[in-house]
Amino acid sequence: MPKSPLAAKLDAPWLGLVVGNTRLHWGLFHQQRLQGVWHTNHVTAAQATALMPQNFDTSAWRSLMDDQPGASEMSAAFGEIAAASAPLPLYCASVVPTQTALWRTYSDLREVTLSEVPLANLYPTLGIDRALNLLGAGDFIGWPVLVIDAGTALTFTAGSTGRFIGGAILPGLTTQFSTLAHQTATLPATYPEDTLPPRWAVNTADALRSGIVYGTLATITEYVQAWRQEYKNGKVVLTGGDGAQLCQWSQQRQLLADITLEPDLTFLGLGCWRRYRLTTDCSF
Secondary structure, three states, X not given: OOOOHHHHHHHOOEEEEEEOOOEEEEEEEEOOEEEEEEEEEOOOHHHHHHHHHHOOOHHHHHXXXXXXXXXXXXXXXXXXXXXXXXXXXXXXXXXXXXXXXXXXXXXXXXXXXXXXXXXXXXXXXXOHHHHHHHHHHHHHHOOOEEEEEEOOEEEEEEEEOOEEEEEEEEEOHHHHHHHHHHHXXXXXXXXXXXXXXXXXXXXXXXXXXXXXXXXXXXXXXXXXXXXXXXXXXXXXXXXXXXXXXXXXXXXXXOOOOOEEEOOOHHHHHHHHHHHHHHHHXXXX
């Protein structure tokens, strides 16, 4: 039996682009499933121009993603799926306007705006990434839910039954390390390691690691405990570039239980948003 027009639209391939503060995050969808995710640095106008006329062909990606594990396999899979749709629809959610502007000449660009996200009580300057994370988390594991996004900024975003409750923003793990190195004369540039640092450090590098790592873990623990006091059955989802590391440290310290790690949460939210738009707006 042939698919209905709506089912055909829902199943068609499309490319998601989430523009973060420091990187671009790409997700390829087909048959309403996320087929693969990869990341690149912010692109120049020339790089964006090279990608668009080729329908984001695999050859145009090579210079941007060769250093990533599985890049060649991802390129091959991408080419097979993208060839079925020309031009490949591009759905863009961005927190960096200058990067967004580079894609506006693309013929099948859909920009995700906050007003289109089906959540109540959103304030006008809420980041689109936080809104999509909350939407995806509610759809993925249910409400009420607290989303912790450990990226350039460490954000807490809470919601219940399709409604934004509130949240908080502070510098992310990597941001704290880089800021201290750049804003002081003598503190060294140092970075977190896989293992937890000694709490009572006897050198400057470890002292920085101790303060930032344990301070960040304490902050997360405090917010999660406050959330669970108010919402006894509330879920917690951890995402973002530093999410896996923070989850590992939390487990080592046995600080928090029942936290779901979902690195692709924003794309789950983007897919949920697209499905909502297609099923509620016949002109979309």
